Amino acid sequence: MNLQFQYPEAFYLLGFLFLFIVLYIFYQFWKKRSIKKTGDPVVVNKLITNHSRIKTVLKFCLVLIAFGLGCIAVANPRKPDASSAEARKGIDLVIALDVSNSMLASDIAPNRLARAKQFISKLIDNLKDDRIGLIEFAGNAYLQMPLTFDQSAARLYVSSAGPGAVPTQGTSIGDALKKAEIAFGEESDRFRSIVLITDGETHDEDALDKAKELAGKGVMINTIGIGSPEGTTILDTATGGPKKDQAGQVVISKLNEQILQQIATVTNGTFVHLESAEAAVKTVMSQYTEIDKKALGDTSLYTYHSFYAWLVVPMLGLLLIELFIPDRKKTITPGSKKAKITDPIKAKA
Incomplete structure (x- = not known):
């Protein structure tokens, strides 16, 4: 028996992925315009140098993937047990x-x-x-x-x-x-x-x-x-x-x-x-x-083997990972080896 979905209409929810992407892009444009209006872009960017764009994008992608897995889980992928009905x-x-x-x-x-x-x-x-x-x-x-x-x-x-x-x-x-x-x-x-x-x-x-x-x-x-x-x-x-x-x-x-x-x-x-x-x-x-x-x-008369749990578990895992990923860059504490190497004054000494 082939894999089937009990509630295929749930796939319509995947359309929200496109909406989320569009909203995210608009948010990034709005953010850039806000920085320009705040003051000198060079000065403002120096104030937010510890913000990691890569991690922000990564967190957003994890949420998107988790949402997609959730939509498929709602559709309830299942496989009928052929032995349960003639x-x-x-x-x-x-x-x-x-x-x-x-x-x-x-x-x-x-x-x-x-x-x-x-x-x-x-x-x-x-x-x-x-x-x-x-x-x-x-x-x-x-x-x-x-x-x-x-x-x-x-x-x-x-x-x-x-x-x-x-x-x-x-x-x-x-x-x-x-x-x-x-x-x-x-x-x-x-x-x-x-x-x-x-x-x-x-x-x-x-x-x-x-x-x-x-x-x-x-x-x-x-x-x-x-x-x-x-x-x-x-x-x-x-x-x-x-x-x-x-x-x-x-x-x-x-x-x-x-x-x-x-x-x-x-x-x-x-x-x-x-x-x-x-x-x-x-x-x-x-x-x-x-x-x-x-x-x-x-x-x-069929009984079914459902596989939604196979999707829910990784969905929750991705959301937990996204929750613990900071959107800031790793700061270098004073006195560390990296700090000593990159410190121009100490390097000359």
């Missing part, structure tokens, strides 16, 4: 689940939504090495769970799915397909597929166009039809009776097989009228058996 082979699968009120119809017992959840649960049992994502939709679509290997989390999200999760009613299949495309992202090059579970009761004109667009990108959509073509009434949770439209007519919710068959056909997928969950899962999984599955490391 490379899995599989597909990226987004489940788009219809949670509109029509899914509460009971033309299949106990109701459409409960049967859909049963199907998803059995489908997850067969997705051993695949990443799973979940989208719930009605009038609008919402990404409930991004792609993950965590099957337990997937089951939890599916169990809590219901009409209350989506504020706007309807059946926006097109929006669900758009959100699924976003959920796939652009990083993985594995095979991508959508399992669309709905009664298909929609007037969404964008659904088929979006399906064709996804087909051009190699995405397969398998559609699962829930309900009966004859339809049934929908329970109105407000009144406790059958739901009625604005004209006072009882609403009959029917399975729209045509739109689901069209979406599956244009994406080389399959349409399944859900009656038996086991049979439906078998049909869907048969679509994926011949797919070339590429390996993908499950990085969520």
Whole structure:
């Protein structure tokens, strides 16, 4: 595994190095101008002859290097332990689940939504090495769970799915397909597929166009039809009776097989009228058996060896060195050998 940085955005801090250098240069110019304004430059320079420019520059360079090491340490260089996670082979699968009120119809017992959840649960049992994502939709679509290997989390999200999760009613299949495309992202090059579970009761004109667009990108959509073509009434949770439209007519919710068959056909997928969950899962999984599955490391399970300490220790060392380096020249004490040699009067004697 290659070295990586947990917080690469920390490298932007290195831009301050250039700022510090510019400020230091301006400070040196300001210092020279101040000396000129103080008086005769020759006299002033004699007064500050014990000041060492070389040591000042050295101290500044040490601070710059220490700051650079600190920035890299903040980025946290690390190396993943390959033995802590296995490379899995599989597909990226987004489940788009219809949670509109029509899914509460009971033309299949106990109701459409409960049967859909049963199907998803059995489908997850067969997705051993695949990443799973979940989208719930009605009038609008919402990404409930991004792609993950965590099957337990997937089951939890599916169990809590219901009409209350989506504020706007309807059946926006097109929006669900758009959100699924976003959920796939652009990083993985594995095979991508959508399992669309709905009664298909929609007037969404964008659904088929979006399906064709996804087909051009190699995405397969398998559609699962829930309900009966004859339809049934929908329970109105407000009144406790059958739901009625604005004209006072009882609403009959029917399975729209045509739109689901069209979406599956244009994406080389399959349409399944859900009656038996086991049979439906078998049909869907048969679509994926011949797919070339590429390996993908499950990085969520990695443990890492961090190397920031290797940078922090020398950073602190450089700061300590800078602290103890004086910015004055070494003074020659009277009576020393050097003083005797350089003293012109004693040299003549």
